[in-house]
Amino acid sequence: MSGGSLLAISDLHVAYEENDAALEALRPRHADDWLILAGDVGEIVSDIERALRLLSERFAKVVWVPGNHELWTHPRDPVTLRGVARYEHLVGLCRAMGVVTPEDPFPVWQGPRGPVTVAPLFLLYDYSFRQPGVHDEREALELAAAHGVVCADEALIHPEPYAGAGDWCRARLESTERRLDALGPDVRTILVNHFPLVREPTRVLRHPDFALWCGTGATADWHVRFRATAVVYGHLHIPRTTWHDGVRFEEVSMGYPREWRRRGGGRPAGPRLILAAHHDPVKETT
Numbered sequence: 195m196s197g198g199s200l201l202a203i204s205d206l207h208v209a210y211e212e213n214d215a216a217l218e219a220l221r222p223r224h225a226d227d228w229l230i231l232a233g234d235v236g237e238i239v240s241d242i243e244r245a246l247r248l249l250s251e252r253f254a255k256v257v258w259v260p261g262n263h264e265l266w267t268h269p270r271d272p273v274t275l276r277g278v279a280r281y282e283h284l285v286g287l288c289r290a291m292g293v294v295t296p297e298d299p300f301p302v303w304q305g306p307r308g309p310v311t312v313a314p315l316f317l318l319y320d321y322s323f324r325q326p327g328v329h330d331e332r333e334a335l336e337l338a339a340a341h342g343v344v345c346a347d348e349a350l351i352h353p354e355p356y357a358g359a360g361d362w363c364r365a366r367l368e369s370t371e372r373r374l375d376a377l378g379p380d381v382r383t384i385l386v387n388h389f390p391l392v393r394e395p396t397r398v399l400r401h402p403d404f405a406l407w408c409g410t411g412a413t414a415d416w417h418v419r420f421r422a423t424a425v426v427y428g429h430l431h432i433p434r435t436t437w438h439d440g441v442r443f444e445e446v447s448m449g450y451p452r453e454w455r456r457r458g459g460g461r462p463a464g465p466r467l468i469l470a471a472h473h474d475p476v477k478e479t480t
Contacts, residue, residue: 198224200230207449210450212462229465230314232427240271242264246258259386260296307470321335323393323411345407382422385425389408393409431447433448
């Protein structure tokens, strides 16, 4: 049985000096702790690699899923790979450091509430989180633009060889669903994705149109279907615990400095506890 806890954080955005300092201070509570990184570590490959290497040297196991920012081909990044080629490059870097990716066998956490299979997912979005009465992607994007809401992904993610992010998302859904279906009927999971698996957490967004870039309706029942003990996600920069069909959903983002300063305390929150070891004095959210 593992002596460590299962912790999770996302949206480190280490290009910000204050967030990079928080990264440097991020350490396990116990030598056997696992850390889930639910995407948006950074935008520049060298920053992403440095952060992953530092954390992989500190934690017993690091499990990473890409956020939309890792998939950007940023004009300041010497690595000019696009789309699938960029993602595969990041997977290769992770594997060289022993970091688990969505392309690797799912690890099994053997803590006191285990065994539980930690399933890192890379699913993207398909523009299906639309406003009422909007029936297709084109109309939804046009309406969002009319409201002044256009995600930077539209300029910085080049989903080659797919025609668009929605097509890439649908391909990822198909391959990921096959892997999850192959798990035994008694296997409990922690599902990890950068984007929420259900629409409900996006209802509190300040700009409702931004939900277009926040997930897919195709995963609405995955937390039940694949026996999730908890679902871990980020992206919204609204860290909180919610419950859906009796399953705990943890939004674990650090967010931008202006956001975590507003949340009080003048310092960013550390990783959230997903599953506790016997010795861990901090209780899981219930």
